[in-house]
Each structure stands twice: as C-alpha cells, then as structure tokens.
Amino acid sequence: MSKLVSISKRKFLLRDVALEFFFLDGTSFLITCMNKTVRNNLFNQLHSKISAKLSDVELEDALKLASLQKVTPVMDSNKFSTKLISALTSGTDLTFSSITKKWRKGELSNFHYLILVNTIAGRTFNDLTQYPVFPHVIADYESEILNLSDPKTFRDLSKPMGAQGEARANRFKERYEASIEMSPDTPPFHYGTHYSSAMIVTSYLIRLHPFVQSYLLLQGGKFDHADRLFYSVAKAWKSSSKENGTDVRELIPEFYYLPEFLVNSNNFNFGNLQDGTPVNDVELPPWANGSPLIFVEKMRQALESPYVSANLHKWIDLVFGFNQRGENAVKR
Template sequence: LTSTSIYFQPETDSDDSRKSRMQRWRLARLSEVHGRRFLLRPCALELFFADAQGVFFAFGDQRERMRFYRTLRRQSGTCPLLSSPRSLHPPRVLEHYRWTHLWQTRQISNFEYIMRLNVIAGRSYNDLTQYPVFPWVISDYTSDTLDLSNPATFRDLEKPIGALSPDRLEAFLDRYQSLKLVPDPQMPPFMYGSHYSSAGVVLHYLIRQEPYTSMAIDLHDGRFDCPDRLFFNVHESYASCTTSMTDVKELIPELFCMPEMLLNSNKFGFGTLQDGNAVDSVVLPPWAKGDPWEFVRLHKEALESEHVSSNLHKWVDLIFGYKQRGPASEEANNVFFYLTYEGGVDIDEIEDPQDKHATEQQIYHFGQTPSQLMTEPHPARLPAAECILTLGS
C-alpha cells in the first residue's frame, strides 16, 4: 500500500504469467471499503472501485486487517471517491447509507435493495462461500401464463424455504425436538442441516457458465455431478427446494438478470436423466415460452411486483434481520447448523490440525449465514401513492 496505489504480487509456482503478474489499483478510484469474513473469521476486506471492480483481500488475522485498514483510511486525501463510513460494523454501515429508507420510499428497486443488503452483510461475488442470496419469489412454474395479480402465484416470503411445505417442516421440527432432548454443548440443535446458500449452490445454478463449470467439475473430483442432481429444470428445482429434506437453497442474482446462464451454449455433456432425457439447456416454465430472456424478464417483473414489494421485508427479517438468530429464529422455523453463523466457532482456538481442517471444510462447503444487519422488525415498504416524487425532488 503506497500513497497512490495498492499493489498485489501473488505467490505462485504457476507458469501462467497471468496468475503471477503484479496487480495494481489506484486509490483515486477507490469508492467503498467493506469488512469481510473468510471462513467465519473477520480477517478480510473487500474494496470497490469506480469501475465497479471489486477486490477481496483475506489477511492473516483481524489485527493485520485493521492495520491495513487504518493505513488505508489515513490515505483518504488520495481517495476522493471514498464514501464508506469508518466503521466496518455492518449494521452501522447500513445506517450510514440509508438504503432502507430509500427502499421504503421506492427510490431504489427491490433488486437493488437486496443487492445492497447482501454487500453490507458480507456477501460477495469474489467468495463462492458467501455469494449474494436472492429469494424464490414465484411458486407457479406450471401455468401457461404468469398471473402477477394473483397472490397464489407467489412464494410465502414470511417463511424460510424449508418451512414452505407443512409435511416437510414437521419432519424438520421432529429432528429439532429430538436434538433438544439430548443436549450437546458442542453442537446446538438445528432444523436444517443444509443451507440456503453455499459454494455448491452457486455452482449448481451456474454450471453452464465458465469458470463455474470447471469449478463444479473440480468439486466432484473431475466429473459432473449425477445428472438428476444438476440444475436442469426450473420447476423441478423449486419442487426439490420445497420437498427434499436435504435441499433448502434460495436463488442467486443471475436468475433475475442473466438469461445466458440457462443456456448450454458451450455444449457440455452433462449426461442423461433417469427418464432418458439428456441434460442440456435448462427447461423453463410454460409461461416463459421456451425463451430464457422472457423467463428473466418475467422473473424480474415478479421480483418488482407490488405483491413482493409489500412482503419483501418479511424475507429480509429471515435472512438479514431479527429472525436470523435467537428466539425469533426458532419461532420462525429458521434455525440452521451452528457452524453457518458468525461467531459459531473460533477457528483460531482449535488446536488439533485435523479438527481445524474439518471445521474449515464444513464452513467452506456447507454454507454461511450473512452478518445480521437488524435486530428489530424490518419496516414495510410504503404504498406507491405515498412515494410520488415531484420533478426535480
């Protein structure tokens, strides 16, 4: 870190010059700095620049991170675009930017608000284990026409994805109560053993796009996963997420803005399903008319619909808010495995190398809950009639 730039020289034995060359970022282009976790350790920073580029640095420990951050803040004279508050505490960052007020008064879209919450809560495109999370908003994947005026078209945003099916929820609660009957001080009881967001979930959705295709192959020891477990059909995926005891995944932003992810443009051979059909491009709901661009258009329209606008705060409470932890999370049937939560474990305190490695692998592969941003119920969005802005306001 100099008075004008940040330089990074990778340590690598690779012959690939692209991986070993020094990188440089000008401080004059720096616009935001956010605290980040890496494997649940508060030892990372993510820097955003005026060209929307984001860089994720994981330091050796929290003290090293703070040393770098304080030095960077002292360079503020050379960072004219830097708008971040000095605090790295996510709730304070949220308060500083006033994104909730802007969303309430309809000055930003639902999509932008969810993205802003993700960024502040530590989600990043630069870390598959903490990728931005978006909600399933539609429950109708069989109709020829998508009726956005019908409440039955939409998923219940007040419930976590694992609680949408009463029968499955009963099974989750039975397990939860069984775990509570035999307390284990090392492992608090949980409802869901899998998570709504993980590296595997991201690769599941983006398997048709490089570099995620290669990452998915690496994850499964040099081959694609079993064809029937791939993302091959939107309706089947939603059915799995609402009925399977091992599947409670939510969505990723690309499903609202990137139709290309639904196409097998690279002609990968994903294999054949048990019914004999080959896995190719994603099979879309009838209302999308077989067109990925139409699917994304309608999916985004549903996200920005009045129904979702009126209920999105309930989902925010589950993922980022007061129903994420504590008694409120139990009442909302929203309790996950303890190693997904910030503060669930201090990896640096684990002395046994094997235990430490196993814990890191659990955190890396099985999901991490975002940082909690709110401890009070999230306010609802104001009616559109109350948010009419005059020209020039």
C-alpha cells in the same frame, strides 16, 4: 489510491482475513491475507489514506438508474452496490437508513435494494461461500401464463424454504425436537443444510466459466449424476420447497438479470437423466415460452410486483434481520 473510495473487512472461505476494495468507477476486488493481524494492519494503513469520494451527482445518478431498472436486467449489479457502499462509508450524508427509506418510498427497486443489503451484510460476488443470496418469490412453475396479481403465484416470504407448507414445516419441527432429546449438549437445529453455499452457487452457474471449474473442484473433478444437477427450474423449486428434506436453498441474483446462465453455450457434457434425456439447457416453465430472456424478465417482474414489494421485508428480516437467530428463528 486516487480512485479508492472504500475498504471493507471481509471473511473469505469462512476465515476473517480478507479485504474488499471499492473504486470510483464501480469496480471492486477482494484480497486475502495470511492472518487477521496482517489484514487489520493493512486495513488501518490504507483506510487512513482514502481521499476519493463519490460526488452527490454520481450517487444520485446511480439511484436514478437503479429506480429505472425495475424490469430490464441490464445494469451491472456489482458496480451499483459498489457506488452505494462507497457512499455509505466515505463521509457523505447518505446512510443505510436513508437508502431503506428510499426503497420504502419506491425510489429504489427491490432488486437493487437486495444487492445493497447483501453487500452491507458482507456478502460479495468475489467469494462463493458468501455469494449474494436472493429469495425464491414465484411458486408457480407450471402455468402457461404467470398471473402476478394472484397471491397464490408467490411463495410465503415470511417463512424459510424449509417451512413452505405445513406438512414440510412439521417434519423439520420434529427433527428440531428430536435433536434436543438426542443431543442435549449440542445446539438443536431444524436444517442440516444451508440456504446458500459455494456448491449451491456453482451448481446454479455450472454452464458458465469460471464457475464450472469451481464446481468441478468441489465435486472432485467430475460432474455429479445428471439427475442431481440443476437442469429444471420447476424441479429445483419442488426439491427446495416440498420434496427434498436436505434441500432448503434460495436463489442467486442471476435468476433476475442474467439469462445466459440457463444456456449450455459451452456444450458441456452433463450426461443423461435416468429416462435417457440428455441434460443441456435448463428446462424453463411454460410461461417462459422457451426463452431464457423471457424467464428472467418475468422473474424480475415478479420481484418488483406489488405483492413482493409488500412482503419482501419479511424475508429480509428472516435472512439478514432479527428473525435469523434466537427464539424468533425457532418459531419460523
């Protein structure tokens, strides 16, 4: 209790029965209760006993470190968000709006601001169904050299993955209009799938423990057909932005800081593609030069680029803000 700085109510597997604990050293964990009443009683009892607080020096150190980590993906993102969330809920002068002002002034990286937004929104690394979601920012996975000064290199951050391109957007618009006519008593929809789910997260992280166990649990104990696995970055982009009408997935934070998730270091047998090619490490775009580390660094550079910095708020409004529901969502 002497190290506990914050407790937040959380959902777990879509049930409103969990609590997430944040500690001075930057660690956190999530527990679930039998029901919401038990959870609320536990929250009230523990919340009144919280005495630990982050000092101004600790908070400032966290912000300074975050501002320095614009490219090199070495910082523990969960611990960073823990410190900021703790500060936001422990009676300091820091507020979410002040953090946003720091981000707008360039004092906080895009990466760490997204981590913070996800955590404030209730997303957590401790729940695959509410795992932090990050945007696709690059649309070029074919060039030998990645040109971050060319706007054509980037996706349209004001549109969801289902609307990347006029033809694709029109197909989903037709589905939306058809759903109104066919089921007038059911809320109409553009997409039958989500941009983030436990299956999406585990499919990205399938080469790592313990995520492979979660994937197998969701998949009935065996790997899916090799052609449906995450085996190519370019293929995953084409599927979610152009080719697949049931695929509108976004990315996860690991694309911007963890090269290990791209390597089959555990030698799992994922089978062969239809052309006979065995699935092993993830196939990288030419501009990565075959290196997972270079890929992640380039992804991080793109995330922190002037173009993304100028347009990231549009994606945040779409996923977390006022464009996620209602008429604004229909228009997009």
